[in-house]
Amino acid sequence: MQQFPCPFCGLRDEREFHFAAEAGKIRPDTTQPVNADAWSNYRFMQRNTKGRTREIWMHLPCAELFALERDSVTMAVLGSQPLRRDAE
């Protein structure tokens, strides 16, 4: 069983985490009309980077979102950073 590092709670079993999104995706500007293809690409398309990747995860017990860096080939966890500005 793999362990992920929550920046707030430390190493925890992977079953306590939920994948939220790829990091760096830019949400369409909803102050302007957004066509269905742009919205669909944002919501459902993934880059599926091979190798080092940065993702947003939630640790369910503390409900904190954070960035997790990992290698998608080896599954090695490379680090994690909180997303809250007041957490650093």
Ligand SMILES: [Zn+2]
């Ligand atoms: Zn946590």
